[in-house]
Amino acid sequence: MSDAAVSKPSAKAPAERSTPALHADIQKTRDDLRSTLDAIEFKLNVPKQARHAAHRLKSRFNRLRAENPVAVYAGIGGAVVVLAGVAVLGFRSASKG
Template structure:
């Protein structure tokens, strides 16, 4: 026969573990939905990437400048 105190302790332990897991899940969701925090994380990743290997970022910047320049030239030629 099982001891009711052991059953109660087991249930209380499971409830506490479930509650802790729920709090961890809610914290993770809050972190993912916190846009300013996510932008800060993304900016730090980009900065770290530029510091480690700037060539791909410079190539992307050059491509962006070329596209904007092309749009400006096309708009001026239409006038």
């Protein structure tokens, strides 16, 4: 096989390309690498992921509170009832033993 058959027909040799085109390709490659490294850093940075998850949860809660405040207050009331029930059962079992 010849070199012409192996090389891509649309790819030009660096000598055939203009300096601005080369600089644009270099900048695009740098931007792609920066984006990839940022994604890797985000995946490996657990505290940053925790902050991001907390922010998402807070945003969802605020949106739900704005759209349906009755559901939010009912959920809070239900949680209070469950916690009170657990506390009462805990005190009863502690006083028996």
